[in-house]
Amino acid sequence: MADPEIKSYALHHESQSAAVTESRPAKAVLMIVTFAFLGIFLLLPLIVVFNEAFAKGLSAYTEALTNPDTRSAIHLTLLVAAISVPLNIVFGVSAAWAIAKFEFKGKAFLTTLIDLPFSVSPVISGLVYVLLFGAQGLLGAWLKAHGIVILFAVPGIVLATIFVTFPFVARELIPLMQEQGNGDEEAALSLGANGWQAFWYVTLPNVKWGLLYGVLLCNARAMGEFGAVSVVSGHIRGLTNTMPLHVEILYNEYNAAAAFAVASLLAGLALVTLVLKTLLEMRYGAEIAATRGH
Amino acid sequence: MTTAPAKAGWRFRQPSVIPGFGLTLGFSLAYLTLIILIPLSGLIWRSAALGWADFWAIATDRRTINALEISFGTAFIAAAVNVVFGTIVAWVLVRYSFPGRRIVDAMVDLPFALPTAVAGIALTTLYAPNGWLGSLLAPLGIKVAYTPLGIVIALIFIGLPFVVRTVQPIMEEIDKEVEEVAATLGANRFQTIARVLLPGLAPAIVTGFALAFARGVGEYGSVIFIAGNLPYKSEIAPLLIVIRLEEYNYAAATAIAAIMLALSFVMLLVINLVQTWSRKRYG
Numbered sequence: 001m002a003d004p005e006i007k008s009y010a011l012h013h014e015s016q017s018a019a020v021t022e023s024r025p026a027k028a029v030l031m032i033v034t035f036a037f038l039g040i041f042l043l044l045p046l047i048v049v050f051n052e053a054f055a056k057g058l059s060a061y062t063e064a065l066t067n068p069d070t071r072s073a074i075h076l077t078l079l080v081a082a083i084s085v086p087l088n089i090v091f092g093v094s095a096a097w098a099i100a101k102f103e104f105k106g107k108a109f110l111t112t113l114i115d116l117p118f119s120v121s122p123v124i125s126g127l128v129y130v131l132l133f134g135a136q137g138l139l140g141a142w143l144k145a146h147g148i149v150i151l152f153a154v155p156g157i158v159l160a161t162i163f164v165t166f167p168f169v170a171r172e173l174i175p176l177m178q179e180q181g182n183g184d185e186e187a188a189l190s191l192g193a194n195g196w197q198a199f200w201y202v203t204l205p206n207v208k209w210g211l212l213y214g215v216l217l218c219n220a221r222a223m224g225e226f227g228a229v230s231v232v233s234g235h236i237r238g239l240t241n242t243m244p245l246h247v248e249i250l251y252n253e254y255n256a257a258a259a260f261a262v263a264s265l266l267a268g269l270a271l272v273t274l275v276l277k278t279l280l281e282m283r284y285g286a287e288i289a290a291t292r293g294h
Numbered sequence: 295m296t297t298a299p300a301k302a303g304w305r306f307r308q309p310s311v312i313p314g315f316g317l318t319l320g321f322s323l324a325y326l327t328l329i330i331l332i333p334l335s336g337l338i339w340r341s342a343a344l345g346w347a348d349f350w351a352i353a354t355d356r357r358t359i360n361a362l363e364i365s366f367g368t369a370f371i372a373a374a375v376n377v378v379f380g381t382i383v384a385w386v387l388v389r390y391s392f393p394g395r396r397i398v399d400a401m402v403d404l405p406f407a408l409p410t411a412v413a414g415i416a417l418t419t420l421y422a423p424n425g426w427l428g429s430l431l432a433p434l435g436i437k438v439a440y441t442p443l444g445i446v447i448a449l450i451f452i453g454l455p456f457v458v459r460t461v462q463p464i465m466e467e468i469d470k471e472v473e474e475v476a477a478t479l480g481a482n483r484f485q486t487i488a489r490v491l492l493p494g495l496a497p498a499i500v501t502g503f504a505l506a507f508a509r510g511v512g513e514y515g516s517v518i519f520i521a522g523n524l525p526y527k528s529e530i531a532p533l534l535i536v537i538r539l540e541e542y543n544y545a546a547a548t549a550i551a552a553i554m555l556a557l558s559f560v561m562l563l564v565i566n567l568v569q570t571w572s573r574k575r576y577g
Contacts, residue, residue, distance in 0.1 A: 020473040034386040037379045041451050042404050045416035091325045098319040104307030121512025123532035124551045128333035131340050136544050195313035224409025226515035244411040251415050263412040270407035278400040
């Protein structure tokens with residue numbers, strides 16, 4: 001997206017001449033607009049979450065979080081992330097290796113297909129599995145005959161989560177590995193390393209921060225996914241309720257304090273993700289690909 | 295696992311000393327096919343099996359049309375709002391230095407990281423008639439929660455980082471010489487921004503709009519709490535899909551999903567064309 005030709009780092013020091021900055025009042029207006037907009041749209045919702053979570057006191061908060069249904073929702077969310085994130089890491093690394101290290105026909109098309117889940121509504125991401133595995137689904141009768149339960153159970157939730165988090169690792173690694181080229185690996189191979197050693201001792205150390213960055217975003221989405229999981233989960237309390245779904249149930253039961261207590265855990269996860277992400281960008285910016293937009 | 299389509303000799307790929315092509319491409323394709331392609335083609339297959347008459351009846355149902363209008367309309371407005379404010383936010387973050395700039399910059403990604411259901415209940419509480427902002431707006435006669443305006447608010451929240459993160463890197467690369475030249479040639483600051491800088495940013499702004507719009511059309515979690523979900527009035531298309539599924543009306547759910555996918559695809563195609571055009575014109 002960026003035009004590589006317009007880069008002149010020499011000019012990046014701040015030149016404060018009036019000709020290339022706004023007047024003081026204009027500057028002030030733009031800053032106020034920015035702070036007001038971000039304050040209202042980003043900061044206030046975040047404050048509301050914690051404010052409502054503790055609205056009925058600390059004991060109500062801890063009680064909401066130690067409730068057995070809440071605990072089973074936390075367990076399920078961790079379980080789903082623990083399965084889907086590693087699978088997407090394996091896929092992301094493998095796809096990045098094939099796409100970044102080789103030139104082959106249809107590469108651009110394959111890259112587009114990997115990004116596909118980002119342009120599909122989460123509800124549709126869930127729906128496709130209902131159409132496949134549901135009672136009226138294409139495989140529904142066969143699954144029932146063999147006693148395999150996918151929908152309204154953990155496997156369905158895992159599948160829907162994998163679907164929506166599918167591109168995160170791959171799209172972080174592909175541009176990064178393309179940028180780094182094949183030189184290091186070729187050197188390792190010519191010095192007698194086998195392919196696996198070249199990957200483990202050369203490629204992986206080169207991309208580890210970019211990989212971590214992708215995993216971070218992938219994990220945040222996996223634990224927070226709502227729409228896709230909602231469609232395939234069946235909302236069975238204590239069994240197929242993930243944390244976001246549990247938030248919905250509690251909220252719809254007018255148990256706002258408990259809903260926000262669980263929500264505060266998810267908001268905490270989001271904040272931790274943001275802090276780690278920012279630290280990665282600050283310390284290893286150059287080693288994370290130039291792609292920031294998701 | 296190795297479905298190696300390429301051994302030595304065939305020109306499907308250019309020769310390379312690096313090993314593992316068959317393994318990694320084979321695994322990636324298998325995984326992609328199982329997780330994404332087969333389920334998605336199931337959707338297309340199911341809606342094709344509906345037959346034209348049934349499909350048309352569902353597509354022209356008032357409730358379906360209204361839901362699609364609400365989804366696409368609110369997403370469009372929200373993306374337009376985000377284009378204006380997102381560009382200002384990006385400008386302030388790139389050009390001005392102030393204490394805490396790093397933190398403000400990191401905050402912009404909050405909507406990416408915060409689960410949508412959490413955003414949904416937080417915004418609803420904030421804009422409900424007795425909420426912090428809702429109680430301020432109520433005397434002015436503005437109702438946000440449980441109206442289409444609430445949907446727009448939720449989609450502004452969801453879409454903001456898409457615009458900022460697309461425009462920001464391009465702004466960082468603007469060569470200040472260009473602005474100096476414009477100023478030397480007699481342009482005032484406003485002219486420089488409107489006629490020199492903005493055209494260069496246009497492709498990025500259009501991309502940001504498209505991403506925010508596409509995300510907004512499909513958004514579910516953050517919207518359903520604040521929307522009120524009245525059929526014909528504040529019911530979004532993804533919710534209608536869920537409702538039809540809960541009624542075991544797979545046909546209707548499938549048809550609405552297929553229409554949404556097709557419309558999004560057409561929109562993205564149009565936006566792509568606009569982008570190519572603006573890049574050619576101003577690139």
